[in-house]
Amino acid sequence: MTMTGSVPEPRFMRFGAISDADGNLLDNGLTVFFSGPTSFTGEDSCEFHLHGGRAVVAAVLEAVGAVPGFRHAEAGEFSRRAFLNGKIDLTGAEALSDLVSSETEAQRRFALTNAGGKQSELYAAWRRRIVHARAMIEAELDFSDQEDVPGSVSDQVWADMHKMIGEMETHIASYRRAEMIRDGFKVVILGAPNAGKSSLLNSLARREVAIVTDEAGTTRDLVEVTLDLDGMKVIVIDTAGIREAAGKVETIGIERALATAETADLVLEMHDLSASVRAELPMRGDAASITVGTKSDLMGGGTSAVEDFRISTKTGDGVASLLAEISRRAKQAIGDIGEAMPSRIRHIELLTRSASALRDAVQHQDNPLELRAEDLRRSSDSLGRIAGAVDVEDLLDSIFSTFCVGK
Structure with a gap:
């Protein structure tokens, strides 16, 4: 007023x-x-x-x-009050944070899926199954002499818990896909000096982000650009040219290049088609790769049995096709964005803890039922902490401090 x-x-x-x-x-x-x-x-x-x-x-x-x-208001205070008043749970709050910071269509859709409750519904359903299993086990312990309590429910309970362990492990494994959506599909450009790596990066970025000269060893550190390909975040990283006769600083750059390629989602192996000798790249790790022949304007277009693609950054030939393949690979790796996936490392930690406790309950068949029921309690409590249903006061400051003021 x-x-x-x-x-x-x-x-x-x-x-x-x-x-x-x-x-x-x-x-x-x-x-x-x-x-x-x-x-x-x-x-x-x-x-x-x-x-x-x-x-x-x-x-x-x-x-x-x-x-x-x-x-x-303090950072995240509105969302924190919504949580404390039971309007949203912690996964919903985290999804709201992701939605506010989303840069691509895939990130927006992923955040909306979680904000809509798909993730928390999955964890709540698992928790209900564990609580039901625990209740059945404790009923068998406390009321085994009563006629209305089944003689033994153990077989049914442990079969369902064994099945749930598999469901949790599959869900935990999907975190890598969630990481790609949130942090980006990482593409590393690898090749000998003057193979056209920096020229390709500039061509994809449509601006001069890397120095391009005839002098070998110009790029000595990692140079990266972020692309939005069909709504997906793709990070393309240019690296130092791979060669043996290199100085001290350049050698450090080469080591960084190879180490980065090991953790890539996709490696572009660049080969200069105009070179008299084809350079062999010391690939490490098991990252997926595409072999790209560069400077096709000097050698003619088309592909061969050696290269997956031939491109020319000077004329633009083949670049669009290569970009389309990168996009296709990213889509394939990310999979169904509408699927419930863990979106935070704390989810993985608690899910792993829950699955471990459940595995203890299922596998230690010689333990007394009281101890196995306690394992079930530990498992359900870990799941409850994800959504904020169990003892999460210590987490609130760290979670809501990542929000903007006024959110």
């Missing part, structure tokens, strides 16, 4: 003057009031929709901060 004269009807926008406590007009805009518990945070809240000038926004924020009992 201090700034708008009266409180609008809940969930209806009202146009009017927005003033400070002294009655000075700040802007003419829209005001909307959300009453708790049906707001995002579960508490009464109000929004001002202003003209976007910095001076307007700064003046309104200053006026709001001057109202007694009001202060600026």
